[in-house]
Amino acid sequence: MISATLPSEFTRYLRTETFGGVVLVMAAAAALIWVNSPAAESYTALRDAELGPDLLHLRLTVGTWAQDGLLAVFFFVAGLELKRELVIGELSTRDKAVLPVLAAVGGVITPALICLAVGWGSPGFEKAWSIPMATDIAFALGVLALVGSRIPSSARVFLLALAVVDDLIAIAVIAVVFSHGIQVAPLAVATVGCAAYTYAQHRRITTALFYLPVAIVVWIAVLNSGVHATVAGVALGLLTRVRTDPGEAVAPAGRLAHRIQPVSAAICVPVFALFAAGVSVNADALSRLGGDRIALGIALGLLVGKPIGIFGTSLCAIRFGIAAKPSGLRHRDLLAVCILGGIGFTVSLLLADLSLDQADAATAKAAVLLSSLGASLLGAAALIRRGRRMP
Incomplete structure (x- = not known):
């Protein structure tokens, strides 16, 4: 029964994330237009407006609510998907x-080293x-x-599994590197x-009347603990059951993903992007971008480091017999997918906010946005060219 539900679950995931990607780009574009328009002050005023009670340190700016609150929902869905992949999905056996896993590790270490080397000595490096x-x-x-309809389905499976491991590493970095003053x-x-x-x-137990209050308590506690609040979402996602009981059509993780993932993709992540992607792209900002070594390191990391790390590690693993190449996937298919790995957006924008002060973070975000656009265009071009060469 479990294996029979996996294709439909995977298809649903792809459809939701594809839609979410479109809405995400629209939200980021709206933020850029808003910030670079005469109404820029209204954007800043809305982002910095404070909401919530003073009790339990819940009086936060709108931007912080989007970062710590809405992204916790996104990371909860990521936790659900990670748990499913680890237990019954593409990461459940060594062969799969x-x-x-190796590609994700290579795709994390290589851009990080490039960014560290280029930005060495700069404030916040x-x-x-x-x-x-x-x-x-x-x-x-x-x-x-949008452009890879003729590429084998194994490419989509590889990209999804790669991104799941990528998210896990990013979550670990957020939990370890960006925790501060842990409160017991x-x-x-x-x-x-x-x-x-x-x-x-x-x-x-299946009632939301129990789980929702518990989730809120966990989130508030993590928010006040010194650990980044989004970790609460990941933790609860990983604790959710993914195997079905006898006579049970869908496990709790599947039910929750079905209900929450569309909300995350259509509302939570786009709203976060709206308040995170609002950076100035005037001549002065672009001149700072060109002379900022951290921004240059980010751009090289995403556009060069990511594809090299993912493709190079994958190629070595395949040629040395450590891993098998996904069925039907040629090397040029794999390269095109690896280029798409250079699209850093949601988590990269979050990490920019966590790593740097406001002014430097704006420059870093501009580098993320421009590099992600470049990676998407290069990846799309590679996929289109591949499609035209198909017999």
Whole structure:
């Protein structure tokens, strides 16, 4: 029963993420137009407006609510997908997992080293190396769906598995590198909340009246613990059951993904992008971009480091017999997919905010946006050329 549901679940995931990629680009474009228009002050005023009670440090700016609150939903869905892939999906066996895991590691280390080397000595370089690590799965799958209709389906599976591992590494970096002043009491509350969530999953409790309050408590506790609040979403996603019981049509992870993923793709991530992608692209900003070594490191990391890291590691793993090449996938297909790996968007924008102060983060975000656009165009061109050469 489980294997029979996987193709439909995978297809649903692709469709939702493809739609999400389109909405994500539209939100980022709206942010850029808004910030570079005469109404720029209204954008800043809205982003910096404070909402919420002072209790439990919940009085946050709109931009922070989008970053810490809405992205927690996105990371919850990522956690669900990661758990499914690890237990019953493309990462559940060694034969399936080796290539995308190695490719993801190569695709994380190479751009990080390039960014670190180029930006060495610049203010904030100690953490800015993390910015070009992540691949935006919604954006990348959106491009692949639009122009890669003739590429083998194994390419989509490889890209999805690669992005899942990529997300896991990015999550680990956020949890370790960007945690500060860990507070034991809130962390203990979060741990108890996660334990209650796990117990409820074990007892097959299904009512949202239990899970929603527990999720809110865990998120607030993590927010106040010094660990980045999005980690709460990942933790709960990983604790959700993915195997079906006898007579059960869909496991809880599948039900939750079906309900929440469209909200994440259509609302949570685009709203975050709206408030994260608002950077000035006037002549002065572009001149700063050209002379900023961290921005240059980000651009080289995404446009050069990502494809080289992913493709080079994959090629070595295949040629040395460590992993098998996905069925029907030629080397040029793999290269085109690896170029799409250079599309860093959602998590890269988040890491820019976490790594740098506001002024430097704006320059880094501009580099992310321009590099992601470049990677999407190069990847699309490679896919189109491949399609034309097909017999």
